[in-house]
Amino acid sequence: MYTSPNNHAQYLITVWTEPQNGRLRIYFSPRRFAKFYPPLPIEKATRILGHKGYYDMTRSEAIAFANDLDRLFKEIEKAK
Secondary structure, three states, X not given: OEEOOOOOOOEEEEEOOOOEOOEEEXXXXXXXXXXXXXXXXXXXXXXXXXXXXXXXXXXXXXXXXXXXXXXXXXXXXXXX
């Protein structure tokens, strides 16, 4: 589970480490990213990551998602 640096009780992303049927289960919430990183509008977080929810990702989808997370954090840094 990845949490905000200011509040470790609420998730931003949860990843289950045991793949099911060759897929990695991930749950995330763009709204929480926008809440904990205030310069980031929810619309931008959603545009980069997608909509809140559970996703069962293949290896290539998980790599693409990790790249999107990198892009999101670069946007957060630029907005500071």
